Amino acid sequence: MKQYNRRRFLQAAGATVLIAPLHHVSSGAGGHNGRKLNIALCGLGVYAQILADGITASKFCRLSGIVTGTPAKAASWKKKYNIPDSNIYNYSNFDQLAGNKDIDLVYVVLPNSMHKEYTIRAARAGKHVITEKPMATNAADCEAMISACREAGVQLGVGYRLHFEPYNMEMKRLGQEKVFGQVRLMEISLGYKADDGTGWRTHRALSGGGPLMNLGVYCVQAARYVSGEEPIAVTAQFNPIVNKEVFAEVEASITWQLEFPSGAICNSTSTYTAGVDRLFASAEKGFFELSPAISYGPFRGRTSEGTFQFPEINQQAAQLDAMAATILAGKPLPAHISGEEGWKDCRIMDAIYQAAKSGQKVYIG
Amino acid sequence: MKQYNRRRFLQAAGATVLIAPLHHVSSGAGGHNGRKLNIALCGLGVYAQILADGITASKFCRLSGIVTGTPAKAASWKKKYNIPDSNIYNYSNFDQLAGNKDIDLVYVVLPNSMHKEYTIRAARAGKHVITEKPMATNAADCEAMISACREAGVQLGVGYRLHFEPYNMEMKRLGQEKVFGQVRLMEISLGYKADDGTGWRTHRALSGGGPLMNLGVYCVQAARYVSGEEPIAVTAQFNPIVNKEVFAEVEASITWQLEFPSGAICNSTSTYTAGVDRLFASAEKGFFELSPAISYGPFRGRTSEGTFQFPEINQQAAQLDAMAATILAGKPLPAHISGEEGWKDCRIMDAIYQAAKSGQKVYIG
Structure with a gap:
């Protein structure tokens, strides 16, 4: 019966987060004080398409970039969403996002195990990050992601759409x-x-x-x-x-x-x-x-x-607008959609797997 | 991980049952070929009242007797259902049911742990038995009840009303x-x-x-x-x-x-x-x-x-009529409402308690 050390991590997680300023503020009509959050979708699978529709339906978001390893997807998305070549990345040149002032936030929609790497790389490129659920495949990876975002001074959110439903x-x-x-x-x-x-x-x-x-x-x-x-x-x-x-x-x-x-x-x-x-x-x-x-x-x-x-409602648009409005206002994302929230769920899922494997009750400290 | 020996018991349970003839056939109008099954309710709690209403609404049943340890209940039920003194029993003189040709079946509606004793005593008095669910508080008691009814040549059913719903x-x-x-x-x-x-x-x-x-x-x-x-x-x-x-x-x-x-x-x-x-x-x-x-x-x-x-529908009337029609026709109760069915559930509940107590998976052989 493993004791998860919750207090230790929560104390660390509670440290003050210095939030990076937005590199670029677009002036599209209908935005939050005229501004929109420029989002790059990282990973162009089924859910990325649903998110793209959500961005289209949103008030405060713009699909400004994409990250994909599939040239055919790059071509079709470029055409459909009018994305300039300079905002199209693959997994090799991903880190060059650092120099791109036309992208504020990377939304990681990759398979679960890749959330960690691309969240950390996006943070190091100075971009805010939203990652899809589950935040990672275990709580330890979540801790590394939270630390990287804190060190980079960027925000980290988890795509918990139902908090806006x-x-x-x-x-x-x-x-x-x-x-x-x-x-x-x-x-x-x-x-x-x-x-x-x-x-x-x-x-x-x-x-x-x-x-x-x-x-x-x-x-x-x-x-x-x-x-x-x-x-x-x-x-x-x-x-x-x-x-x-x-x-x-x-x-x-x-x-x-x-x-x-x-x-x-x-x-x-x-x-x-x-x-x-x-x-x-x-x-x-x-x-x-x-x-x-x-x-x-x-x-x-x-x-x-x-x-x-x-x-x-359009759940994705509601989630994206709420998150974008907060980030555009320079405020920290609320706790219930933060990286710490994702960590809490992953910690519980770690315990669920441990309990299923061992056949024993697992206590969560 | 205990192995329940299922096969052994099912073989025994499958032995031929000799069914006792009905002692008495009343000639109330509207019955099954004019006959009704004469039932004594044993235990006059909340559910016995619901069953009495079911008997009243039934076609093939008659509330002919009661068993209660509470004289006040005996008096009020006697009046309400017009039950003769000769058909009112308590837990001391219960076995005198043997000589009463005006009662065909005892319906046991007592607390769970008492189902065993009163089923066995009713069987020994030559009465068919229906017992409420759970049939008993463990599978071993069910086996004793099934054996007693088989030996006495009486039928044993469990009040699984939802098989008629x-x-x-x-x-x-x-x-x-x-x-x-x-x-x-x-x-x-x-x-x-x-x-x-x-x-x-x-x-x-x-x-x-x-x-x-x-x-x-x-x-x-x-x-x-x-x-x-x-x-x-x-x-x-x-x-x-x-x-x-x-x-x-x-x-x-x-x-x-x-x-x-x-x-x-x-x-x-x-x-x-x-x-x-x-x-x-x-x-x-x-x-x-x-x-x-x-x-x-x-x-x-x-x-x-x-x-x-x-x-x-009136679930109790439907259950009672189906059971009564079968018993009045001299046919064995179908397997899904029989004592063997009650035993199967109790055996699983035994395993559930064993699993909860031990924290281990329990296999049911």
Whole structure:
């Protein structure tokens, strides 16, 4: 039963961050005081396309650059988004970003295990960084990323889009404000059927793990933002692997249980064997639930008193605008979308894997 | 990791049962060929009242007797249901049922730990028996009950009302007929807030355990009737106890994971700390769900293709009529509501408790 040394790291993480000034301020219409944040997307996979659409729909962001190792992608993105050659990078000349005043921030959308390297290199090039979730494949890598950004005086955010999504924020409010009393039980699961093995997500060297890494991180996040607590212990179970050829390197399905100081628990599954998408919390006086909850919507909410509805939004645009407005104003990103937040989730995922491998309860210090 | 010897017991359980003839056939109108099954309720708690209403609403049953240790209850039930003094028993003269041809069947609605004794005594008195769930507080007691009924040539059923409830039977059909393909993930939970400690359910000597005994048995049953499989392994976790005064003897909340031969899993919670009532199954091509699922209704069903609806029924009347029609016809009760079925669930619950206590995965042989 390993004790994670939380206090030591949080103290370090709490040190004052000196934030670099923006190198360049564009004057596009409709921006924050007329300004927009110039973003380079690093990695042009499926989610980068969704983010590009979010940037297009945003008020305060501009897609000013791209980083890709695939010349064909460079050509098509250049044409589609009118990106100058001087703002198109590959993984060899990436560090030359340092001299490019037309790029304020690098948004890392690479496979999980590459978040660390490109976050650190972007920071050393003097660029603010947003990295997709999971922040890294383990907490130690998160610590290195946080340190590099702190040393470079740049901001580091994690793409936790659901902090800008009305249904999830309602769940957070209902939980943390104890609208139905103290939360006692959470059931938060996310899965989809992906046992054909396409893509990098089943290759450990790139993904760092199976559905826990890709999907479980949302469940861990949600358990924390609904309860408003940090888990103190975890048990976990690798589930039977149905397709052993595809899942030779990572789990196909995993279940875990988080214990919180109040006595609340969260029982979760993340899986590539079947679809599930639900955030449920039951408290002393009633329950509240989203299903679907975590995907890109449309969501569906209910409580023990009835259903509820919010407008569907462009989650990526909402996230990007909130982050951009903060960075443009020279303010530090709020804690719940910071690198420290990503570190907290990765530390819990480290403990989940340790518990599943050992079959023992793991305490999170 | 204990191996439960399943084969040995199932072989014994499969032995031919000689069924006793009905002692008495009443000639009430509207019955099965004009006959009704004469039932004595043994134990007059909250659920006995619900069963009495079910008997009243049934076609083939008559409330002909009662067994109670409380004279005031005897008096009020006598008046309300017009029960003759000769059919009113207490726990001392219970065995005199043997000579009473006006009672065909004893329905045991006592606290869990008393099911064994009164099932065996009823069998020895030559009466058919239905016992409430859980059949007993452990599998060994179930074996003794099955043996006693076999020796006495009487039938033994368990009050699994959901086998006569349309929503649950639709879930069974969707799972077992693989309408959405092979089931991969089940999430089945049942809980209610009951941490005031009233009643016998928190006293181990009567209940045999906490919410697993009372509520979890439904989840175990449902996992089996939806998947159509028997679990081969289980992990389990006792959850933090919030009110230690009330839960000094039994768990307040428990989570567990069942593994099935196909690779399907079921992740469940049963709890007295908060409300939850859901049966969810996700298969290769879609999901199907009830929530509420297990309580007395009204239920609410949906699949990945949309919502579905059935008429709400009197679950107790449906169960009682189906059981009575079978017994009146001199046929053995079907396997899924038999004592062997109750034994299967208790055997799994034994393994769940063993896994939770030891922290080890327990294999069910």
